[in-house]
Structure formats: C-alpha cells, structure tokens
Amino acid sequence: MHRQRGKVNKDPALAPQRLSKVVAAAGIASRRAAEELIFEGRVKLNGTVVTVPQTMVAINLDEVTVDGKRLLTRAPRKYYFALNKPKGYICSNKASDDTVAQSRLVVDLFDDWIKRVWRREHMHPNAIPPRLFTVGRLDVQSTGLILVTNDGAWSQQVSHPSSGIEKEYAATTDQVPTKRQLEAIAAGCIVDGAFVQPVAVGAEASDPSVRNRIRLIVAEGRNREVRVLVSNAGLEVTALKRVRIGGFRLPRDLGIGQFRELKPHEMMRVMDKGAQNNPYI
Structure with a gap:
C-alpha cells in the first residue's frame, strides 16, 4: 500500500503514531500486550512484518494487520462514561484466579451498549469495540460513582x-x-x-x-x-x-448499574478543582 503524497494533514488526531499505540487503540490489547504481539511477529505494516513497536504509522494511510486481520487505523473515538457501580463488581479488565468464580467486571456492564449502540454506529466488519477501563478503582463491596473510558491519558490525569x-x-x-x-x-x-x-x-x-x-x-x-x-x-x-x-x-437519576456518556462540560467539571467545594461538610 502506497502512502499519499502532497498536502500534509495538520490535524493532530491524524498525526503519525507508534505502531504499539495504534494496535492498543484498536482494542486488541493493552499497550504492553500490543508490544508483545509486535515482538512475536504477528503484526504487519503495509504487508510487511514489523517487530519494532516504535515504528511510526500514518493514520488513515497505512494498513495494519494483526494475525491477518486488518485494523482500522483512523484516530479512535474517545468515550467517557459516569457509572453508578453496583456492589459485587470489580474495577479490572480481568478477574484474578481467586475471584473469577464469584466476581463480575465493571466493564461487563457495557456489553449490551457495545452490542446495541456502538455496533450500530460501526458497521465495518473489522471494527473493534473500544477497550474500556475504569478510572481508578472502587473495591468490590463499594458502590457509587466510577468513571469509565478508553482514554488512557485522561484516566491518568484524573486518577493520579x-x-x-x-x-x-x-x-x-x-x-x-x-x-x-x-x-x-x-x-x-x-x-x-x-x-x-x-x-x-x-x-x-x-x-x-x-x-x-x-x-x-x-x-x-x-x-x-x-x-x-x-x-x-x-x-x-x-x-x-x-x-x-x-x-x-x-x-x-442514575440508578445502580446504570451509566451515561459524559457531556463536554461534565468532563470539565471532573477536572474543575474550583467546583470541589462540598455543600455537606
């Protein structure tokens, strides 16, 4: 596959990105696991096996495949949700061996949304659902507000x-x-x-x-x-x-187990320290 020449697209969302980041952003795996896939020779860039995770990929121009399956290399959409976490759910993308039998994952609550909403908006056969994860944690017995996203940079900014x-x-x-x-x-x-x-x-x-x-x-x-x-x-x-x-x-009005996508002004309120004054204490 040949890259287009001529006018340079200055959209930051389309700027070249590392191959490992592109694979991870497609929802295949975490960044570290994506690097392992590349090291193992399972990732191709424009038909050629690439084993260097830092290889730069031109968004919307280069073709990336993992195990022969082509990924959509356009800039992925970021999602931000507020969830009212139920008791008995763990804030992890994988249950540990000693809890897998009795625990459920917070991200499992989004399965129906992916099937009914996300899939309806992404009909491309190679479209891969976003890899959602919680921003920080609530222990399994706790309930209430937890943020869920696929934006690692925003998650780090909020939780650190x-x-x-x-x-x-x-x-x-x-x-x-x-x-x-x-x-x-x-x-x-x-x-x-x-x-x-x-x-x-x-x-x-x-x-x-x-x-x-x-x-x-x-x-x-x-x-x-x-x-x-x-x-x-x-x-x-x-x-x-x-x-x-x-x-x-x-x-x-957000019931236990329910979630909704944050509006831009609500995302700003999460980060707004001036709005943290508490009327109860």
Whole structure:
C-alpha cells in the first residue's frame, strides 16, 4: 500500500503514531500486550512484518494487520462514561484466579451498549469495540460513582494523586460516630505504607435522621483508604458509596448499574478543582 503524497494533514488526531499505540487503540490489547504481539511477529505494516513497536504509522494511510486481520487505523473515538457501580463488581479488565468464580467486571456492564449502540454506529466488519477501563478503582463491596473510558491519558490525569482531584464518599458505620471518633478520622493514619489525612470529615448533614453515616473527602486515592481511616477510629464501614469525583457529582437519576456518556462540560467539571467545594461538610 502506497502512502499519499502532497498536502500534509495538520490535524493532530491524524498525526503519525507508534505502531504499539495504534494496535492498543484498536482494542486488541493493552499497550504492553500490543508490544508483545509486535515482538512475536504477528503484526504487519503495509504487508510487511514489523517487530519494532516504535515504528511510526500514518493514520488513515497505512494498513495494519494483526494475525491477518486488518485494523482500522483512523484516530479512535474517545468515550467517557459516569457509572453508578453496583456492589459485587470489580474495577479490572480481568478477574484474578481467586475471584473469577464469584466476581463480575465493571466493564461487563457495557456489553449490551457495545452490542446495541456502538455496533450500530460501526458497521465495518473489522471494527473493534473500544477497550474500556475504569478510572481508578472502587473495591468490590463499594458502590457509587466510577468513571469509565478508553482514554488512557485522561484516566491518568484524573486518577493520579498529584492531580489534587478530590473524591467524596458517604460511609455508613456500625454505630453512631462520636465527636472523638470523627476527630480521629480527621487526624489521619497510615494507609498502604504512607500517612494519609482526609481533606474533610463530617456527620451526614443532608439527612440528619441517618446518624451513623459519615461524609469524607480524600485526595490521595490509596487502596481502601476510607475503610482504613474509619477502622482506625474504632468504627466499621457497613456500606461505602462514592458520590463525587472532582466537581462532578453522581447524578441522582442514575440508578445502580446504570451509566451515561459524559457531556463536554461534565468532563470539565471532573477536572474543575474550583467546583470541589462540598455543600455537606
């Protein structure tokens, strides 16, 4: 296949990209797994086996095949979803051996969308569904807001601790917390080998009748951070729900297990630190 000559397309979405990135973006595999496919000689560029992942590919011009199947090398569309995660689902693209029998994957909730919506919009026989993944994690017992995307750069920007993007949780405890226990949570503790202190802690203010519910805001994003903070104060979390990421709050009309695509202004709210002020604490 010959490359076109002449006028250069300055659209950044069509700029040359590394072969490994093109294969990964097509939904074949993760970036690392895509590199392995290339090393194994299973990827061809314009009919020639290429074993160097850094080989540059001209988007919309070059032909890339994996195991003989041609990939669409146009710039892939990015998707951004807000999901109300149900209990019992894990934030991973592959269940571990000890959980595969009883756990379900968050991304499995998008199977019907891919079959009914995405497939209807992408009728090309070689079209490969986007490789969706969660932005950060919620443990299997937790519910609430989780973002799902196929944009790795955006995911890293949102989830990395250096971003300073807050996460707000509603934690139901086994007993009504005392003032001293709330102070102990606010003082912080060691979580996953590092000292962590929440941004804010307070009793539930939106519904005073729920006296054993705590609102916490954290910015670290460490594994089971909220549960460890609460446990350190002598309380047990019986239910944990994330209600906000950055300036974007879980929509009240988004039922458990439901999701919807984020609008551009909602994506901006996720990243808007100025919108993080919490009316509850």
